[in-house]
Amino acid sequence: MEHNDKVDQFIAELSPEQNSIVLKLREILANPSFDLTETYKWSSPTYENNGLVAYIKTAKAYVSLGFYKGFELVPFDSSELLEGSGNTLRHLKFRSLEDIYVSVIEPLITQAINLNLKTINNGLLKFSVDKNVAQ
Numbered sequence: 001m002e003h004n005d006k007v008d009q010f011i012a013e014l015s016p017e018q019n020s021i022v023l024k025l026r027e028i029l030a031n032p033s034f035d036l037t038e039t040y041k042w043s044s045p046t047y048e049n050n051g052l053v054a055y056i057k058t059a060k061a062y063v064s065l066g067f068y069k070g071f072e073l074v075p076f077d078s079s080e081l082l083e084g085s086g087n088t089l090r091h092l093k094f095r096s097l098e099d100i101y102v103s104v105i106e107p108l109i110t111q112a113i114n115l116n117l118k119t120i121n122n123g124l125l126k127f128s129v130d131k132n133v134a135q
Contacts (some may be wrong), residue, residue, distance in 0.1 A: 001030040006040035014058060021063040021094050025056055028105055034113060051116040054109060057091070066091035067108060069115045076111045079104045 003026075011022050022045070029036055029047050036047040036054075045056040052068040067073055070082055070090020081104060082090040092108075094100055 001032070001034075001036050001038055004038045004040055004045070007038055007045040010040065010045060017096070018058050018063055020097055021100070022056055022058070024097055024100050025063070025065050025094070025105075028100075028102055029054065029109065031106070031109075034109055036109075036113075049113045049116060050120055053112045053116065062093045062095045064091040064093055065105065067112050069112055072115055073108055073111055076107060077104075082108075 047054045057064045084090040
């Protein structure tokens with residue numbers, strides 16, 4: 001994953017503890033198998049693959065790794081660490097490096113990407129079916 005200059009600047013301005021947490025999350029997200037694109041949107045590092053996948057937000061006492069289709073990830077969260085009550089977003093909170101479990105995060109990223117692909121494939125399937133009906 002190619003690093004985004006605005007994300008580099010965002011990270012450089014963080015406190016040392018937040019900096020280390022964000023860098024670790026970025027390292028996980030940079031796994032080549034995810035094929036994510038790093039951007040800076042809505043004042044946050046944002047990660048995309050065929051649509052929005054995840055974002056990093058900082059707060060005074062923690063760093064969040066959020067998922068845009070987080071509600072749909074709840075069945076895949078065997079650790080039950082996803083937080084949030086909205087219609088779509090869910091997030092994981094990290095107060096220290098010790099809170100970061102790659103074995104929890106990576107499957108959620110994979111499933112988030114799969115949800116984007118499923119949405120795209122369903123849209124393409126619907127379009128081709130509708131097109132055949134119209135002819």
